Amino acid sequence: MDPHDFRFSTQISHLALDIGGTLIKLVYFSANGDHCEESRDGSIFVCSGCSVLQGRLCFAKFETRKIDDCLEFIRFNILQQHSSVQHPNGTARDKLSIKATGGGAFKFADLFNEKFGILFDKEDEMHCLVGGANYLLKTVPREAFTYLDGQKEFVQIDHNDLYPYLLVNIGSGVSMIKVDGDGKYERISGTSLGGGTFLGLGKLLTKCKSFDELLELSHHGNNRVIDMLVGDIYGGTDYSKIGLSSTAIASSFGKAISDGKELEDYQPEDVARSLLRMISNNIGQIAYLNALRFGLKSIFFGGFFIRGHEYTMDTISVAVHFWSRGEAKAMFLTHEGFLGALGAFASYKDQSHNKDLKSHHHTLQRANCSGDNFRHIPVTANVNDGETIECSIINRV
Numbered sequence: 001m002d003p004h005d006f007r008f009s010t011q012i013s014h015l016a017l018d019i020g021g022t023l024i025k026l027v028y029f030s031a032n033g034d035h036c037e038e039s040r041d042g043s044i045f046v047c048s049g050c051s052v053l054q055g056r057l058c059f060a061k062f063e064t065r066k067i068d069d070c071l072e073f074i075r076f077n078i079l080q081q082h083s084s085v086q087h088p089n090g091t092a093r094d095k096l097s098i099k100a101t102g103g104g105a106f107k108f109a110d111l112f113n114e115k116f117g118i119l120f121d122k123e124d125e126m127h128c129l130v131g132g133a134n135y136l137l138k139t140v141p142r143e144a145f146t147y148l149d150g151q152k153e154f155v156q157i158d159h160n161d162l163y164p165y166l167l168v169n170i171g172s173g174v175s176m177i178k179v180d181g182d183g184k185y186e187r188i189s190g191t192s193l194g195g196g197t198f199l200g201l202g203k204l205l206t207k208c209k210s211f212d213e214l215l216e217l218s219h220h221g222n223n224r225v226i227d228m229l230v231g232d233i234y235g236g237t238d239y240s241k242i243g244l245s246s247t248a249i250a251s252s253f254g255k256a257i258s259d260g261k262e263l264e265d266y267q268p269e270d271v272a273r274s275l276l277r278m279i280s281n282n283i284g285q286i287a288y289l290n291a292l293r294f295g296l297k298s299i300f301f302g303g304f305f306i307r308g309h310e311y312t313m314d315t316i317s318v319a320v321h322f323w324s325r326g327e328a329k330a331m332f333l334t335h336e337g338f339l340g341a342l343g344a345f346a347s348y349k350d351q352s353h354n355k356d357l358k359s360h361h362h363t364l365q366r367a368n369c370s371g372d373n374f375r376h377i378p379v380t381a382n383v384n385d386g387e388t389i390e391c392s393i394i395n396r397v
């Protein structure tokens with residue numbers, strides 16, 4: 001097969017990549033093979049001569065440092081599949097264009113061109129994050145939720161009262177974006193203390209090898225062993241005059257100053273817990289301060305740092321609740337890590353004007369496959385890393 005002549009069938013017709021500092025996220029459209037002239041539920045306006053391609057958005061992720069696994073996944077599961085399946089009506093196949101965003105869209109553009117003869121159609125990262133968040137909030141039911149005191153509650157999004165909101169994307173670093181509408185946004189802040197900091201420091205301090213291992217460790221730890229609490233300073237009592245309870249953290253990792261202990265004397269679980277709390281708390285606080293700056297009541301948190309982890313979400317929620325005195329709400333997204341990739345995907349619509357993306361509803365399938373599992377298995381497109389989203393693509397002719 002000529003690597004410079006990749007083509008695709010109707011099975012997987014669109015692919016978007018978000019190549020970040022730590023992870024590569026993929027979103028691709030897998031058609032069911034059903035074409036219809038009008039939508040099932042009438043929710044899509046279909047013009048004459050249009051056809052609706054039914055299918056699902058599928059998700060996968062890989063570590064950026066293992067980009068070869070991602071390339072193999074694309075070769076086995078997307079490109080090879082495309083080239084081996086005949087278009088049902090025998091017409092010429094279209095050439096695959098890949099939407100790409102994130103820093104890696106620049107850094108790895110040559111690699112993709114050399115390997116596959118594919119030129120990235122590059123999209124701006126902030127634009128994609130906003131596009132992805134707006135797409136999810138406006139079209140996917142049960143996407144946003146709050147998490148406080150162990151209670152997850154889905155949020156009903158009022159389309160007329162969505163904007164403005166603050167989008168906090170916690171990837172390797174953190175971006176904070178004020179969103180005023182479709183394509184209307186401003187990056188108002190950021191911090192370099194993000195998911196990369198948690199993972200990097202965590203690896204150094206606990207010797208654990210992966211994010212999942214670090215997260216699992218943190219689950220079993222007790223941050224009070226290392227964090228200096230208000231009570232440690234105030235002889236066990238609250239500092240009620242300024243609203244600090246004795247159990248509030250006065251200084252993250254502060255006990256290590258005077259404990260006379262070496263790193264080895266601490267349990268890695270406790271270190272991981274303190275670290276997770278420190279990063280989450282700090283982001284929650286900075287997010288709230290930025291929401292305050294612009295009078296924003298809704299704060300949506302995305303990015304793969306969150307990973308649906310209860311303690312992370314709880315800590316962020318408590319920070320937002322504490323600092324806003326209950327005025328602002330932290331909300332999370334089911335497809336948290338795929339905002340950029342989804343936004344890049346949605347930009348097919350922005351540019352071509354002959355394809356439109358609408359989601360009917362999302363399925364509840366969750367297949368737990370990481371890039372590592374895919375490596376030598378030519379899987380079909382119904383294996384996903386996140387929840388699939390059932391959707392249609394309208395082809396206007």
Ligand SMILES: Nc1ncnc2c1ncn2[C@@H]1O[C@H](COP(=O)(O)OP(=O)(O)O)[C@@H](O)[C@H]1O
Pocket residue numbers: 019020021022023024063102170171172173194195196197198199211212302303304305306307337
């Ligand atoms: N499987 C994983 N491997 C590495 N980091 C992970 C993983 N899952 C979650 N993370 C966390 O998510 C962060 C990356 O989030 P992401 O939104 O993908 O950002 P980026 O676009 O910078 O790669 C990591 O820094 C880490 O804290």
Ligand SMILES: CC(C)(COP(=O)(O)O)[C@@H](O)C(=O)NCCC(=O)O
Pocket residue numbers: 019020021022102103125170171172173174175189190191192
């Ligand atoms: C540079 C980035 C936009 C890259 O995005 P990422 O790969 O971290 O998702 C992000 O890391 C960031 O916003 N860092 C914070 C930089 C700052 O505002 O201090």
